[in-house]
Amino acid sequence: MSVLLKTLGFSLGLTLLFTLVTYILPQVEGEAPVEKAVDLSALTMDDFIALGEDLFNNKGTCTLCHKPAPLGRAPDIQGADMVSLINERLADANYQGEAKDAAGYILESMIEPGRYVVPTWGKKGTNDTESPMPAVDKAPIELSSIEMDAIIAYLQAKDGNEVTVSLPSPEEAESVAGAEAIASGSAALPTPAATAEEALGKFACSSCHALDSADTLVGPGLVDIGARLSKEEIRQSIIDPNAVIAEGFPAAMPADLAEKMTVKELELLVTYLAEKK
Template sequence: MNVLGKTMGFSLGLTLIFTLVTYLLPQVKGEAPVEKKVDLDSLTMDDFVALGDELFHGKGTCTLCHKPAPLGRAPDIEGEDMVATAAERLSDPRYKGVATDAASYIHESMVEPGIYVVAGWGKKGSDDSESPMPHVNKPPIQLSDMEMDAITAWLLAKDGNEVTVALPAVEAAARAVEKSGVAARSQEPARAPEEALSRYGCVSCHSMDSRDALVGPGLVDVGARLDADEIRQSILDPAAVIVEGFPPAMPADFGDRMTVNELEMIVQYLAEKKG
């Protein structure tokens, strides 16, 4: 009887432990995907600016790097008047681009970030000759022209400046929306670790195939340095251990945004990277 009681107690204890772990891990509700409609026929400039705000803080992954000092790894453009900032940079003798105003400068900085690197913000060891910023119109971020225009509109409007970006034509906007899936369904969980790493902006800040430092350290050999538990902690609580030489710039909300499966796919994928 004593043995049976101990066995039942042990089983109950395991059940409670697994239940607790389940609550601690990030979850995703098993609900049907929610449709997000975009009424292109009645799209206003206010709607377009609001879309730019959403893209800047979401899909564009801009806030991973563009933060106030000392956390930022790029200029705090959200806290700057971009019309005044653009005028200052366009007059810099180091500027070699073709932009003529704030709107064209913002667009140029997204598609060709290496044309002009703001002093002090270049890739480490490049003497400000190389930009650590990815081309946002290419994978993994891959913003469309319409999405980049929306971000530009928001960056202009947020400080009360005139928005000089034109609203997209209904036909062009419809094609862009259809291509991006904005009007179709909300994103379903990633099916592979590479997809998850791209979706959450990891590859924008970390090199996966070298030790080269981008915004964060290279991860080609992270599995030789950290075990799975340490990698998981670095994702869920990035402030717990800060790599020397890098500011605490990594977002702390991945635990809320990732599903359990996405997190574990990334953890196991990185744990196997031994260099």
């Protein structure tokens, strides 16, 4: 009887342990999102603006960095009148881009973010000559031209400014059908990263952490993190970044970062960082 009770107790303990683990790990990798296809030929401008807001918050991953201070690692786009701000930047003697208006500037900042780096927001040590922002028309985000136009429309309209981009033409809508996945809601999430390097880019880790040195950016350098933290501690630092905050650093890491990852992406990052010694 004693052996039986011990066996049952051990089995129950394992069940509880596995249940706890499933609650701790982010549960993004479950059911595939239900695609909500967008009929580009039937869009109104209000629809286009709403699509842009959805892309800004989801597939574009813009809110990973563009947050209000002190959590933001890039200028607070949603909290500023972008058109007025952009007009000031276009008049800046340091602006070396080719944009002539707000729409052109926003597009340029998405596909060539290094053309103009907002003062104090560049990569550390580059004197604001290099931007930490990835080009959103390339992997892993890969926004289409229509998706970028939708984001421009949203950023113009949110402060009551005139929207100067056009709705997709019938020809554009027809060419996109079956070729580009434009969808709203959860279906707009980017393709899961296949490698740790892709995950690092997707979640903009280098915006705050130097990956190949001990240099301090917003957060500590990660060149030797595997020698300082165990695999479990690295995992916890991503899942619950406020549980243990490195001394001398602000609590700037997004608390919901792991919720935006699949379980596979999380483990790719944990394994990669654990090997950096």
